[in-house]
Amino acid sequence: GQQVMQIPQYQHVQEGEDFTTYCNSSTTLSNIQWYKQRPGGHPVFLIQLVKSGEVKKQKRLTFQFGEAKKNSSLHITATQTTDVGTYFCAGPWGEYGNKLVFGAGTILRVKS
Amino acid sequence: KAGVTQTPRYLIKTRGQQVTLSCSPISGHRSVSWYQQTPGQGLQFLFEYFSETQRNKGNFPGRFSGRQFSNSRSEMNVSTLELGDSALYLCASSVAGGYTDTQYFGPGTRLTVL
Numbered sequence: 001g002q003q004v005m006q007i008p009q010y011q012h013v014q015e016g017e018d019f020t021t022y023c024n025s026s027t028t029l030s031n032i033q034w035y036k037q038r039p040g041g042h043p044v045f046l047i048q049l050v051k052s053g054e055v056k057k058q059k060r061l062t063f064q065f066g067e068a069k070k071n072s073s074l075h076i077t078a079t080q081t082t083d084v085g086t087y088f089c090a091g092p093w094g095e096y097g098n099k100l101v102f103g104a105g106t107i108l109r110v111k112s
Numbered sequence: 113k114a115g116v117t118q119t120p121r122y123l124i125k126t127r128g129q130q131v132t133l134s135c136s137p138i139s140g141h142r143s144v145s146w147y148q149q150t151p152g153q154g155l156q157f158l159f160e161y162f163s164e165t166q167r168n169k170g171n172f173p174g175r176f177s178g179r180q181f182s183n184s185r186s187e188m189n190v191s192t193l194e195l196g197d198s199a200l201y202l203c204a205s206s207v208a209g210g211y212t213d214t215q216y217f218g219p220g221t222r223l224t225v226l
Contacts, residue, residue, distance in 0.1 A: 030211045030212075031211065031212055033214070033215075035217075041219075042200075042202055042217045042218065042219050042220050043155070043202070043204075043217045044217070045214050045215070045216060045217075048212065048214065050212065088155065090155075092211045092212075094160075094167075094168045095167070095168070096160075096162075096167055096168065096209055096210060096211070097209070097210050097211025097212070097213075098143060098145060098160040098162070098167060098168055098206075098209035098210070098213075099145075099157045099160060099168045099170070100145070100147075100155075100157060100204075100215060101157065102154060102155040102156075103154075104154045105154065105155075
Protein backbone atom coordinates (compact mmCIF):
# COMPACT_ATOMS: atom_id res chain seq x y z
CA GLY A 1 0.00 0.00 0.00
CA GLN A 2 0.88 3.64 0.01
CA GLN A 3 3.58 4.58 2.44
CA VAL A 4 5.10 7.87 3.41
CA MET A 5 8.22 7.70 5.54
CA GLN A 6 9.35 10.70 7.54
CA ILE A 7 12.56 11.25 9.48
CA PRO A 8 13.70 12.07 12.04
CA GLN A 9 11.06 11.14 14.57
CA TYR A 10 12.24 13.75 17.06
CA GLN A 11 14.56 16.69 16.98
CA HIS A 12 15.60 18.91 19.85
CA VAL A 13 17.39 22.06 18.81
CA GLN A 14 18.70 25.13 20.54
CA GLU A 15 16.83 28.27 19.62
CA GLY A 16 18.51 29.79 16.62
CA GLU A 17 19.66 26.48 15.16
CA ASP A 18 18.31 25.11 11.92
CA PHE A 19 15.94 22.16 11.56
CA THR A 20 15.16 19.83 8.68
CA THR A 21 12.64 17.02 8.29
CA TYR A 22 12.60 14.63 5.34
CA CYS A 23 9.76 12.80 3.71
CA ASN A 24 9.93 9.88 1.29
CA SER A 25 7.07 8.24 -0.57
CA SER A 26 6.91 4.66 -1.84
CA THR A 27 5.35 5.92 -5.06
CA THR A 28 5.38 9.04 -7.20
CA LEU A 29 3.12 11.75 -5.81
CA SER A 30 0.93 14.19 -7.67
CA ASN A 31 1.73 16.68 -4.94
CA ILE A 32 2.91 16.77 -1.38
CA GLN A 33 1.39 18.74 1.46
CA TRP A 34 2.91 19.85 4.75
CA TYR A 35 1.04 20.37 7.99
CA LYS A 36 2.02 21.60 11.44
CA GLN A 37 0.37 20.44 14.63
CA ARG A 38 1.06 22.35 17.81
CA PRO A 39 0.94 20.41 21.10
CA GLY A 40 -2.72 19.84 21.96
CA GLY A 41 -3.82 21.22 18.60
CA HIS A 42 -4.85 19.95 15.22
CA PRO A 43 -2.98 19.78 11.90
CA VAL A 44 -2.78 23.13 10.17
CA PHE A 45 -2.02 23.30 6.47
CA LEU A 46 1.30 24.94 5.64
CA ILE A 47 1.90 24.44 1.93
CA GLN A 48 1.41 22.26 -1.11
CA LEU A 49 4.13 21.45 -3.65
CA VAL A 50 3.09 20.25 -7.09
CA LYS A 51 5.92 20.57 -9.57
CA SER A 52 9.02 18.41 -9.83
CA GLY A 53 11.97 20.16 -8.18
CA GLU A 54 9.73 22.87 -6.76
CA VAL A 55 11.06 25.06 -3.96
CA LYS A 56 8.82 27.34 -1.94
CA LYS A 57 9.62 29.64 0.94
CA GLN A 58 7.51 30.98 3.76
CA LYS A 59 9.62 33.35 5.81
CA ARG A 60 12.09 31.06 7.61
CA LEU A 61 10.57 27.86 6.18
CA THR A 62 11.83 26.35 2.93
CA PHE A 63 10.00 23.47 1.29
CA GLN A 64 11.39 21.32 -1.50
CA PHE A 65 9.84 18.67 -3.73
CA GLY A 66 12.22 16.18 -5.31
CA GLU A 67 12.82 15.82 -9.02
CA ALA A 68 11.21 12.37 -9.02
CA LYS A 69 8.27 13.67 -6.96
CA LYS A 70 8.87 10.97 -4.36
CA ASN A 71 10.61 12.95 -1.66
CA SER A 72 10.34 16.28 0.03
CA SER A 73 11.92 18.29 2.81
CA LEU A 74 11.07 21.12 5.13
CA HIS A 75 13.89 23.29 6.44
CA ILE A 76 13.49 25.89 9.15
CA THR A 77 16.23 28.48 9.50
CA ALA A 78 17.04 29.91 12.91
CA THR A 79 14.32 28.13 14.87
CA GLN A 80 12.21 30.00 17.38
CA THR A 81 10.15 28.70 20.28
CA THR A 82 7.04 29.34 18.21
CA ASP A 83 8.20 26.64 15.79
CA VAL A 84 7.58 23.93 18.39
CA GLY A 85 5.20 21.22 17.21
CA THR A 86 4.93 18.20 14.96
CA TYR A 87 5.49 18.60 11.25
CA PHE A 88 3.74 16.16 8.93
CA CYS A 89 4.05 15.56 5.24
CA ALA A 90 1.15 13.98 3.40
CA GLY A 91 0.44 12.70 -0.08
CA PRO A 92 -2.97 12.37 -1.72
CA TRP A 93 -4.15 8.96 -2.87
CA GLY A 94 -7.28 7.30 -4.11
CA GLU A 95 -9.37 7.71 -7.21
CA TYR A 96 -10.14 11.31 -6.33
CA GLY A 97 -7.00 12.13 -4.38
CA ASN A 98 -9.17 12.62 -1.35
CA LYS A 99 -7.27 10.25 0.90
CA LEU A 100 -4.26 11.86 2.55
CA VAL A 101 -1.55 9.43 3.61
CA PHE A 102 0.52 11.04 6.32
CA GLY A 103 4.08 10.51 7.37
CA ALA A 104 4.64 9.72 11.03
CA GLY A 105 5.67 13.31 11.68
CA THR A 106 8.74 14.93 13.16
CA ILE A 107 8.40 16.37 16.65
CA LEU A 108 10.39 19.57 17.01
CA ARG A 109 11.39 20.84 20.43
CA VAL A 110 13.21 24.13 20.75
CA LYS A 111 15.30 24.97 23.80
CA SER A 112 15.57 28.64 24.61
CA LYS B 113 -15.20 32.24 7.22
CA ALA B 114 -15.72 30.03 10.21
CA GLY B 115 -13.45 27.02 10.37
CA VAL B 116 -14.30 23.36 10.68
CA THR B 117 -16.16 22.63 13.89
CA GLN B 118 -16.41 19.32 15.68
CA THR B 119 -18.61 18.28 18.55
CA PRO B 120 -18.20 17.14 21.18
CA ARG B 121 -14.60 18.06 21.90
CA TYR B 122 -14.17 15.38 24.55
CA LEU B 123 -15.91 12.09 25.20
CA ILE B 124 -15.47 9.33 27.72
CA LYS B 125 -17.16 6.03 27.00
CA THR B 126 -16.88 2.46 28.22
CA ARG B 127 -16.17 -0.64 26.19
CA GLY B 128 -19.12 -1.93 24.25
CA GLN B 129 -20.85 1.41 23.97
CA GLN B 130 -21.32 3.28 20.76
CA VAL B 131 -20.53 6.90 19.95
CA THR B 132 -21.46 9.49 17.34
CA LEU B 133 -19.18 12.39 16.44
CA SER B 134 -20.23 15.40 14.43
CA CYS B 135 -18.41 17.64 11.99
CA SER B 136 -19.50 20.87 10.32
CA PRO B 137 -17.29 21.79 7.36
CA ILE B 138 -16.29 25.22 6.18
CA SER B 139 -19.13 26.89 4.33
CA GLY B 140 -19.00 25.93 0.66
CA HIS B 141 -16.92 22.81 1.23
CA ARG B 142 -18.57 19.64 0.02
CA SER B 143 -15.93 17.07 0.91
CA VAL B 144 -15.50 15.84 4.47
CA SER B 145 -12.82 13.38 5.50
CA TRP B 146 -12.30 11.68 8.84
CA TYR B 147 -8.99 10.69 10.36
CA GLN B 148 -7.97 8.86 13.50
CA GLN B 149 -4.85 10.02 15.31
CA THR B 150 -3.11 7.86 17.89
CA PRO B 151 0.44 7.96 19.28
CA GLY B 152 1.16 4.51 17.91
CA GLN B 153 -0.40 4.65 14.45
CA GLY B 154 -0.26 8.36 13.69
CA LEU B 155 -2.83 9.94 11.40
CA GLN B 156 -4.90 7.37 9.57
CA PHE B 157 -7.62 7.96 7.00
CA LEU B 158 -11.04 6.60 7.93
CA PHE B 159 -13.33 7.69 5.08
CA GLU B 160 -14.36 10.59 2.88
CA TYR B 161 -17.77 11.86 1.88
CA PHE B 162 -18.71 14.08 -1.01
CA SER B 163 -22.28 15.06 -1.82
CA GLU B 164 -23.60 12.53 0.68
CA THR B 165 -21.66 9.66 -0.93
CA GLN B 166 -18.77 7.78 0.59
CA ARG B 167 -16.03 7.83 -2.04
CA ASN B 168 -13.15 6.27 -0.19
CA LYS B 169 -12.63 4.19 2.90
CA GLY B 170 -9.55 3.37 4.92
CA ASN B 171 -8.60 0.07 6.53
CA PHE B 172 -10.86 0.16 9.53
CA PRO B 173 -13.40 -2.43 10.69
CA GLY B 174 -17.07 -2.09 9.91
CA ARG B 175 -17.69 -0.77 13.41
CA PHE B 176 -16.60 2.57 12.01
CA SER B 177 -19.19 4.18 9.81
CA GLY B 178 -20.19 7.61 8.70
CA ARG B 179 -22.63 9.65 6.74
CA GLN B 180 -23.00 13.06 5.23
CA PHE B 181 -26.09 15.21 5.09
CA SER B 182 -27.32 17.45 2.32
CA ASN B 183 -25.82 20.50 4.05
CA SER B 184 -22.40 18.74 3.97
CA ARG B 185 -22.33 18.20 7.71
CA SER B 186 -21.01 14.78 8.56
CA GLU B 187 -21.21 12.31 11.39
CA MET B 188 -19.14 9.28 12.18
CA ASN B 189 -20.25 6.44 14.37
CA VAL B 190 -18.23 3.85 16.20
CA SER B 191 -20.14 0.89 17.57
CA THR B 192 -19.07 -1.65 20.17
CA LEU B 193 -16.21 0.50 21.39
CA GLU B 194 -12.87 -1.12 22.19
CA LEU B 195 -10.04 0.24 24.33
CA GLY B 196 -7.98 0.68 21.17
CA ASP B 197 -10.51 3.14 19.78
CA SER B 198 -9.24 5.77 22.21
CA ALA B 199 -7.88 8.46 19.92
CA LEU B 200 -8.23 11.95 18.58
CA TYR B 201 -10.77 11.90 15.76
CA LEU B 202 -10.20 14.64 13.25
CA CYS B 203 -12.49 15.86 10.56
CA ALA B 204 -11.18 17.77 7.55
CA SER B 205 -13.09 19.59 4.87
CA SER B 206 -12.16 20.69 1.38
CA VAL B 207 -13.95 22.23 -1.55
CA ALA B 208 -14.27 19.06 -3.59
CA GLY B 209 -11.82 16.54 -2.18
CA GLY B 210 -9.60 16.52 -5.24
CA TYR B 211 -5.88 15.89 -5.53
CA THR B 212 -4.86 19.50 -5.11
CA ASP B 213 -7.59 20.53 -2.71
CA THR B 214 -6.36 21.72 0.66
CA GLN B 215 -7.89 19.89 3.58
CA TYR B 216 -8.69 22.04 6.58
CA PHE B 217 -8.83 20.23 9.87
CA GLY B 218 -11.16 20.78 12.77
CA PRO B 219 -10.02 20.78 16.41
CA GLY B 220 -10.91 17.11 16.81
CA THR B 221 -12.87 15.02 19.28
CA ARG B 222 -10.79 13.35 21.96
CA LEU B 223 -12.40 9.95 22.65
CA THR B 224 -11.37 7.95 25.69
CA VAL B 225 -12.66 4.41 26.04
CA LEU B 226 -12.48 2.92 29.54
